[in-house]
Amino acid sequence: MLLLISCQTTPQAQTTPSTAQPTAVASPSGELSAYPAQLPPLPYEYGALAKVIDAETMKLHHDRHHATYVENLNEALKPQTNLQNRSVEALLRDLNSVPEEIRTKVRDNGGGHLNHTIFWQIMTPDGSGQPTGAIAQAINQTFGSFDNFRKQFNEAGGDRFGSGWVWLVRNPQGQLQLTTTPNQDNPIMNGNFPILGNDVWEHAYYLRYQNRRAEYLDNWWNVVNWQEVNRRFQLASQQ
Numbered sequence: 038m039l040l041l042i043s044c045q046t047t048p049q050a051q052t053t054p055s056t057a058q059p060t061a062v063a064s065p066s067g068e069l070s071a072y073p074a075q076l077p078p079l080p081y082e083y084g085a086l087a088k089v090i091d092a093e094t095m096k097l098h099h100d101r102h103h104a105t106y107v108e109n110l111n112e113a114l115k116p117q118t119n120l121q122n123r124s125v126e127a128l129l130r131d132l133n134s135v136p137e138e139i140r141t142k143v144r145d146n147g148g149g150h151l152n153h154t155i156f157w158q159i160m161t162p163d164g165s166g167q168p169t170g171a172i173a174q175a176i177n178q179t180f181g182s183f184d185n186f187r188k189q190f191n192e193a194g195g196d197r198f199g200s201g202w203v204w205l206v207r208n209p210q211g212q213l214q215l216t217t218t219p220n221q222d223n224p225i226m227n228g229n230f231p232i233l234g235n236d237v238w239e240h241a242y243y244l245r246y247q248n249r250r251a252e253y254l255d256n257w258w259n260v261v262n263w264q265e266v267n268r269r270f271q272l273a274s275q276q
């Protein structure tokens with residue numbers, strides 16, 4: 038059986054920063070500002086995804102959780118004038134260059150800001166539940182079928198112990214791969230480009246689903262924005 042799941046439970050060697058301009062991970066307009074970090078508006082109403090995620094969860098998740106990552110990142114970087122012009126992505130790709138006393142804060146809150154910025158964009162009220170375009174073909178080629186892929190993705194998300202994320206990434210070898218990250222780590226910390234990710238922290242689903250993470254993972258596909266996922270897949274291919 039092809040092993041496509043790797044769990045990043047331990048800090049790994051940082052990738053060497055490339056001299057080439059890296060592709061922006063969160064936004065088409067460039068890399069994410071770390072200082073000042075700003076909370077992006079939700080691209081839809083709080084209740085827009087209610088077939089999967091209730092309005093109260095969305096409000097808490099965006100206005101409190103994401104906002105707190107943004108505040109904490111700004112607080113950590115406030116005295117670090119030499120780091121303030123670096124993007125969130127640049128900081129996360131080269132955490133060893135961040136002073137040790139704020140490294141964990143930058144990792145957790147920079148990662149939280151980046152992960153959630155991507156997360157809001159890859160969801161839509163108009164999800165059909167089925168992939169479209171080039172990513173649909175690539176998923177079939179790599180995983181056999183969308184059903185297989187979804188099953189493996191949901192299993193990986195269910196197996197992620199504690200808090201973290203489950204991702205579809207493009208790895209440095211150019212292949213699609215499933216991976217999970219602990220806490221707020223982002224796949225770019227390991228040289229992978231995040232194409233699609235789901236938040237499996239309890240705060241993402243607990244009000245409606247309580248401890249039923251598997252049910253949340255299963256339902257979540259109904260709000261995936263495949264148009265945006267295709268855009269991200271194309272970006273990943275340009276890496």
Ligand code: MN
Pocket residue numbers: 098102153236238240241
């Ligand atoms: Mn979250």
